[in-house]
Amino acid sequence: MSPTLTHESVFSTVRDLIQQVSVVPIDAITESSRLREDLALDSVASMELLSMLDEVLGLQLEMEDVLGVETVGGIVSVALARLTVRASA
Amino acid sequence: MIAALGTVTADEGLGDFCDGLDRFLAKKVDAHAIDASHSLPPGLLSQLAELGVFGVSIPEAWGGSGLGLAGAAAVVETIARHDRSVATTVGLHLGLGTRGIVAYGTDVQRARWLPELAAGTRLGAFATTEPSAGSDLSRLATRARLDPATDRLRVDGQKAFVTNGGLAQTFTIAAATEGLGGAASGQNLLILDRADGIVVGAEEKKLGLRGSSTTPIYFDGLDIPMDRILGPPGAGHHIIGAVLAFGRTAMAAGCNGTAAAAIKLATAHVVGRRQFGKSLSDQPVVRLQLVDMAAGLFAMQAIVHATCQAEDDGDLLERLSVVAKVYCSDTDWQICDMALQLQGGSGFLEESGAPLLLRDARITRIFEGANDVLLSRLGALELTRPADPADDIVSIHPICELVRETREGGLKYFGLKLLRDPVRLHQLGRLAMLRDVAVAVVTHTGPSPDAETVALCKHALLRLTQAAESAAIAPPDYSDRNAIAESIFKAVNL
Numbered sequence: 001m002s003p004t005l006t007h008e009s010v011f012s013t014v015r016d017l018i019q020q021v022s023v024v025p026i027d028a029i030t031e032s033s034r035l036r037e038d039l040a041l042d043s044v045a046s047m048e049l050l051s052m053l054d055e056v057l058g059l060q061l062e063m064e065d066v067l068g069v070e071t072v073g074g075i076v077s078v079a080l081a082r083l084t085v086r087a088s089a
Numbered sequence: 090m091i092a093a094l095g096t097v098t099a100d101e102g103l104g105d106f107c108d109g110l111d112r113f114l115a116k117k118v119d120a121h122a123i124d125a126s127h128s129l130p131p132g133l134l135s136q137l138a139e140l141g142v143f144g145v146s147i148p149e150a151w152g153g154s155g156l157g158l159a160g161a162a163a164v165v166e167t168i169a170r171h172d173r174s175v176a177t178t179v180g181l182h183l184g185l186g187t188r189g190i191v192a193y194g195t196d197v198q199r200a201r202w203l204p205e206l207a208a209g210t211r212l213g214a215f216a217t218t219e220p221s222a223g224s225d226l227s228r229l230a231t232r233a234r235l236d237p238a239t240d241r242l243r244v245d246g247q248k249a250f251v252t253n254g255g256l257a258q259t260f261t262i263a264a265a266t267e268g269l270g271g272a273a274s275g276q277n278l279l280i281l282d283r284a285d286g287i288v289v290g291a292e293e294k295k296l297g298l299r300g301s302s303t304t305p306i307y308f309d310g311l312d313i314p315m316d317r318i319l320g321p322p323g324a325g326h327h328i329i330g331a332v333l334a335f336g337r338t339a340m341a342a343g344c345n346g347t348a349a350a351a352i353k354l355a356t357a358h359v360v361g362r363r364q365f366g367k368s369l370s371d372q373p374v375v376r377l378q379l380v381d382m383a384a385g386l387f388a389m390q391a392i393v394h395a396t397c398q399a400e401d402d403g404d405l406l407e408r409l410s411v412v413a414k415v416y417c418s419d420t421d422w423q424i425c426d427m428a429l430q431l432q433g434g435s436g437f438l439e440e441s442g443a444p445l446l447l448r449d450a451r452i453t454r455i456f457e458g459a460n461d462v463l464l465s466r467l468g469a470l471e472l473t474r475p476a477d478p479a480d481d482i483v484s485i486h487p488i489c490e491l492v493r494e495t496r497e498g499g500l501k502y503f504g505l506k507l508l509r510d511p512v513r514l515h516q517l518g519r520l521a522m523l524r525d526v527a528v529a530v531v532t533h534t535g536p537s538p539d540a541e542t543v544a545l546c547k548h549a550l551l552r553l554t555q556a557a558e559s560a561a562i563a564p565p566d567y568s569d570r571n572a573i574a575e576s577i578f579k580a581v582n583l
Binding site: 024036037040042044048050052061066 | 228265267275276324326327330466469470472473474500504505506507508509
């Protein structure tokens with residue numbers, strides 16, 4: 001994993017991206033925030049968010065990697081797992 | 090409420106009601122007069138109210154007929170066969186104008202508003218679009234803020250293009266409600282009365298639907314109680330989407346009525362008109378065009394029927410309402426255009442009736458979600474929630490395969506990046522739409538159809554498959570598209 005991409009920095013990136021697709025104030029976004037219920041992101045908007053993260057961090061995610069992700073923390077976990085795999089490859 | 094035209098309790102009763110409504114409209118509605126006067130005939134809405142039209146989609150417990158989306162669609166299609174302005178006025182009320190209260194109101198809210206809305210003594214309107222927001226409901230500028238001192242809401246903002254704006258007494262509006270209910274999503278539908286202090290702007294001058302009312306409305310510090318919120322405070326985003334899905338379907342049904350009117354007009358002309366020694370209706374190309382129109386209408390009615398069946402399944406209704414709205418509005422436009430074409434030069438004259446149908450149809454590809462926006466949305470839905478039908482419908486295998494190849498090929502080559510490519514999403518959305526309509530056509534045809542229905546089904550599937558083959562051709566390369574667009578901007582100094 002890149003030394004600059006810590007758990008905190010990935011969370012911060014996710015939070016910044018959420019600002020582009022949701023009207024929720026940034027301070028209200030936590031790792032336990034649920035995409036649908038708390039952030040009003042439906043399945044398409046959630047996937048758009050993951051797609052944006054994919055581009056920003058160069059994750060090269062597949063659709064099956066992200067199906068079932070329901071929280072902000074879940075997104076952070078998916079991204080960190082992908083970064084770990086790439087770092088060890 | 091519907092006793093004046095016979096009791097309505099089931100589909101068969103609804104058919105009888107619509108037959109009676111059809112006879113009433115044939116006597117009372119003059120579409121050209123409505124278009125010319127930019128208004129509905131005096132007393133028409135009251136007479137429709139007496140017939141029970143305004144309560145069709147409202148539950149019986151609140152004074153309506155309880156026929157839901159299917160009832161609304163049948164009534165709107167029937168009215169649109171006579172005049173689209175009247176259909177739009179009634180359809181907006183039956184769909185967007187009352188659906189929020191019917192589906193998401195508390196019993197107190199329903200008891201307060203629905204009986205008068207069902208009786209037609211009040212007309213409903215719905216307002217989401219804002220001058221600066223267009224189709225983007227996530228950036229609402231209209232705000233409802235809680236005044237902690239009074240525990241009441243202060244509403245400020247404005248809405249544009251509000252159908253029934255100048256006629257309605259009850260408005261369902263979308264507003265940002267940050268902070269309410271402790272939820273961060275911050276959007277809700279609110280019920281407003283005209284008497285709350287809504288300021289209604291001037292009637293818009295439009296290309297079509299000139300007899301329907303379209304105005305801006307303004308809220309300047311409206312002071313309303315908290316019980317005007319529909320659904321959980323601060324968490325109404327999904328309610329807005331669900332109400333829009335219901336309303337879109339009613340609007341699609343109106344397209345079917347207009348298309349039916351266009352086919353009737355064109356058929357009357359080609360049967361009566363003789364050229365080169367024989368009736369136009371004997372010309373093979375003319376016959377093919379009439380068959381295309383009839384099969385198009387068959388497919389439109391099939392997808393609206395399928396969508397009405399999905400009334401109680403939120404996700405399916407969202408998807409099919411988009412399919413119905415885009416397919417019916419696009420096909421209605423094509424049918425109205427063909428109806429004008431078949432009348433030759435006389436079709437270009439207002440007195441032929443074809444221009445009015447075409448003008449009235451045009452807006453349906455724009456309002457309640459612009460078709461291009463909705464197709465991209467449908468493409469994204471197809472990626473995230475693929476809707477491949479069961480393999481047992483052999484006649485639609487070619488379309489299904491095109492959708493699958495486009496979706497899976499796109500994911501293979503572009504991965505999640507595909508979700509950020511509106512052009513490819515648009516393409517996938519169009520393919521998914523054609524597939525869903527094809528499924529609806531097969532279902533609508535039923536297990537033991539008569540010969541005419543078999544022929545319509547076969548022709549509709551042929552045209553849908555051809556359209557899918559055309560849609561499946563890969564879009565031009567991104568850099569080529571951009572280069573051409575840049576040269577156009579340069580040429581017009583933008």
